[in-house]
Amino acid sequence: MTEQQKELTQPESPQPEKNPFILYMKGSEHEEALHRLTLWVRHLLLPVYGREVTSTAPWCTSWWRHQEAVAQLYGLWMAWQELTNPAAGLTGPSVWQRDHLSHVMAALRDPSGPFAGCKSGSHREKEPPGMDAYPS
Template identity: 65%
Template sequence: MTIDTSGAEQEATYPPEQSSEEQPAPPPPAGPRFILYLEGAEYAQNLRQLTLWTHHVLLPVYGREITSAAPWCSRWWEHQEAVAQLHGLWLAWAELTGPGSPMCGPANWHRDYLGHVMQSLRDPMGPFAGCKPGSHRSKEAPPVDALDPFGPPPEVD
């Protein structure tokens, strides 16, 4: 309680209340950016972190026997589709298993992310098609016609 100069008691608030107009809300923290949007050193650093997670967490626990029906490439980082999918899987893992995550986070990660991504990556027609243990096979991007089937983009004034 505080006493004002008139002697009346008033309820004190600690810290003193401030209107939202006086103090703007802080911007939300910037989360990690998707790896395909990165370049240079920032891309290299994210790829390094992804590689550590993939080699020390994902593959030792969830890597299974490599067969023609379930291929894996030992140079997976050279397949952009694999990098994109693994990065998304890693971001979901960090969010659902890190400090402050819900107790059911790991179960949700397994249910919602792991199986689908690993099945997509290890599909015989997936990004590692043609790769065999100790043998990487580069993929070429499909050709894109110079003419857009929808016509040229509209002109900007």
């Protein structure tokens, strides 16, 4: 196993005082987490589980520009780290595929999901839905 593969598969030490979820990170902590996530997506997720891009299964090559994709993929990566750790037991990878991978990839690659309208090499910003002011 190369050092890069070890880095992608070894879980990070938990930090009990902080929420480890990427949407709560700021500055350099966020940038480092996003960098590590992009390595995992590029070198493990897409080559093994990426599947072909079609009109019914879109993918944005600039997926990190979609907050929903970052949140979903980071959660998937966190689960990967936990469930592929030797302490997870022999069924850990199967549990990860069954309980995490299929759902996340289906949601991201849904034709009306976060990559709707994105084409290969062409990112399209999305407008979030609006919300009326809550009456006070």
